[in-house]
Amino acid sequence: MFTVFCSIVAVFTVTKSTPPMLTVTVDAAPVRVIVGSGPSTLVSPEEGLWSIATGWEQGWPTGWRHAHPHAVETEGPWTIVRGQLPLDQGTWILSDRYRPEGGTIRCTRRFEWHGNAPLEHCTLSVRFCVLGTGSGVVLPGILYHGNPSGAKSGRTPVYVGKTGDEAFFEEHRFPMPFASFEWMMEGGVYGAALHTLPCPAPFSNRRDQWWSLGLSAYGGGTELALLSGPCASNGRHSVIKAVQPGFVEYPDAWLKVPPGAVIEKTFYLDTWTTPREGAGFQHAVQAALDLYPPLVTPDLPSFREIIEGKLRYAETRWLDRGEVAGFRKYPDKDTLVMGWCGQAEALGYALPLLAKHMNIPYGGERAQRSLDFLSKAAFFEGGFHTWYLPDKDRWERNEPLSQGQAMLCFANAIRNGRESGMDTGRWETFLRRACAFHADRIAQPDWSPHSTDQAFFIAPLSQAAALFEEPAWQTAAAKAGEVYAERSLSMREPYWGGTLDASCEDKEGAFAALQGFLALYESTGEPRYLEWAGHALDVVLSYVVVWDIDLPAGRLRNHAFKTRGWTVVSPQNQHIDVYGVLIAPLVYRMGQLRDDPRLKDIALIMYRNCGQLMDAQGSQGEQPQHTNYAQRGEVDDIDALRGGYVEDWTVFWITAHFLNAAAQFLELGAPVLE
Structure with missing residues (x-):
């Protein structure tokens, strides 16, 4: 047996990260490559370390041939x-080079085709197995423990983990390029991950064909794997999540390899023991941050440039009809909307704070008038309405998550307004009424929220409890935190439902939990809340793109667009957007609390990188397309989607979140205007 014991401290990590043990069983037949030890082990398949398909039938690779190692050496x-x-047409010369790197075992696999003719319908692979089974997979931005909530919608990938289940997706779809799997065995909880250095597959049959990453379930185990193009999901081969309603055919993703071709693929293997159910993916997230360290480059727009641009665009949305004043959701309608897509209340908090550091002569006046008007929102049996239609003089809509978001901005505005001498009387009356209503509702024994959306009430209730000395509101906030911790820390119900246009696992739901758990920690100092916040944070971070995805010719490539720091929306809506800028201050705060410079750096990147694509007016669209996906229901050419940009959806949150987040960064003392 040939065993390598590895120990290395990864750059940018807070604690030492020791790679798993690498073993090559040279004295056994067949020779196997093993990463890890005990139940937490990745092992090469029994049929061979290398597997190559030589045919293509019914939309999937066939004619698999396998090879075992015949030599092992060290350098x-x-x-x-x-x-x-050996094949009839020639011989594949194969090699793997393993070494410890960043707390993982790195491998570069080399395929050399020595044949007399091109090898058609070929599929290359990387395959490693664990003995665990089940749905405990995290494919960042795509699958979260099977997507149990998204499965009900029929619009997302799903994975149960029964024999025959497969989930393979293009590498460019992954914000963090890894497949992580968690399983329980012998009284413990274990984890394994296959990280990848993403790249297109050379000699591909399809235009812009990349390697695919994922997993499959077989009798008694689970296989983490890379394929040179084929994709699968939801019981179907050769499909991809290309549209909002579901899946589109993605056929013939094979290679035609010419004689003399050399193909290399780099990947990373990791195994670990997990402290509890639902925490396995966190190890993989931290490893990804080490493998793809956040680096701020000088070509990114500065905070000041972004803030000034967004202030210019915010002026175009200002509505002034006397007492009716505020920031419009749409460019062509006078509708005022609090929360989610409208964020009419956000600048009531942000403008006065920003005006202390920048020349915004109208900042205090517009903040005062906008919040004064929004304080008149009509209450009803579900709380308060968040939409105001000026032409009809009518308040409407029942949107709980929007209410929670609006309440937090009011609380922040009151806290800062009291200090700066603003007239917060109307705001306080409104917030008191809203908090009393929702705290009483949450306190009821039968309160059982449908999704994670009501976690958005935790932070405003906790903050208002201190502002108004109302301990019952803190009790309600703590109860809500307990409910969501019970549901989601195990990942049996991953955070979900944090938006109004999807019913599935999403980063906004995880953000709601992160915001709530962190608020409970800030108000009580109880360590368990910080631990819970860390779990929600790692789910949020799994949606953050940590690498610059190479893009084809198109709108994004025209601008040398960098994808780092942008966030994938959800397993249903597979584009990236700027929502992460609002999450970034909490990521920075977690970096302060953990003394983790990586988190501070990635928070700043999340903000600055999302300032790309702003036009001269300060506007930008919502939907850059980093992968094969479009929000519309039908597509004519799948290969024409990636690299596109939808710029005509410019609802006000795209502007407000930048200004709201900038104000939060300033309160945290972040070096954003230096």
Whole structure:
């Protein structure tokens, strides 16, 4: 048996990260490559370390041929494994080079085709197995423990983990490029991950064909794998999540490999023991932050440039009809909307704070008038309405998550307004009434929220409890925190439902929980709340793009667009957007509390990178398309989607979140205007 014991401290980590043990069983037949030990082990398949498909039938690779190593050697930190795979048309010369890196085992796999003719209908692979089974998979931005909530909508990938289940997606779809799996065995909880260095597949049959990453379930185990193009999901081969309603055919993703071709694929293997159910993916998220460290580059727009641009655009949305004053949701309608897509209340908090650091002569006046008017929102049996239609002089809509978001901005505005001498009387009357209503509702024994959306009430209730000395509101906030911790820390019900246009796992639901758990920690100092916040944070971070995805010709490539720091929306809506700028201050705050410079750096990148694509007026659209996806229901050419940009959806949150987040960064003392 050939065993390598590895120990290395990864750059940018807060604590030491020790790679798992690498073993090559040279004295056994067949020779296997093993990463880890005990139940927490990744092992190469029994049929062979290398597997290559030589045919294509019914939309999937066939004619699989396998090869075992015939030689093992070492060169410095590298363990090199070599083999051959003879075919009728020629011979594959194969090798793997393993070494410890960043708390993982890195491998570069090399395929050399020595044949007399091109090898058509070929599929290359990387395959490693664990003995665990079940749905405990995290494919960042795509699958969260099977997407149990999204499964009900029929619009998302799902994975149960029964024998035959498969989930493979293009690498460019992944914000963090890894497949993580968690399972329980022998009284413990274990985890394993396959990280990848994403790249297009050379000699591909399809235009813009990339390697695919995912997993499959077989009798008694689960296989983490890379394929050179084929995709699968929801019981179907050769499909991708290309439209909001569901899946589109993605056929013939095979290779035509010419004689003399050399193909290399780099990946990283990791295994670990998990402290509890639902925490396994967190190890993989932290490893991804080490493998793809956040780096701020000088070509990004500065905070000041972004803030000034967004202030210019905010002026175009200002509505002034005397007592009716505020920031319009749409460019062509006078509708005022609090929360989610409208964020009419956000600048009531942000403008006075920003005006202390920048020349915004109208800041205090517009903040005062907008919140004065919004304080008149009509209450009803579900709380308060968040939409105001000036032409009809009518308040409407029942949107709980929007109410929670609006209440937090009011609380922040009151806290800062009291200090700066603003007239907060109307705001306080409104917030008192809203908090009393929702605290009483949450306190009821039968309160059982449908999704994670009502976690948006935790932070405003906790903050208002201190502002108005109302301990019952803090009790309600704590109860809500307990409910969501019970539901989601195990990942049996991953955070979900944080938006109004999807019913599935999403980053906004995780953000709501992060915001709530962190508020409870800030108000009580109880360590368990910080631990809960860390769990929600890692779910949020799994939606953050940590690498610059290479893009084809198109609108995004025209601007040398960088994807780092943008966030995937959800398993249903598979584009990236700027929502992460509002989450970024909480990521920064967690970096302060944990003394983790990586989190501070990625928070700043989340803000600055999302300032790309602003036009001269300060406007930008919502939907850059980093992967094969469009929000519309039908597409004519799948390969034409990636690299596109939908700029005509410019609802006000795209502006307000930048200004709201900038104010929060300033309160945290972040170096954003230096």
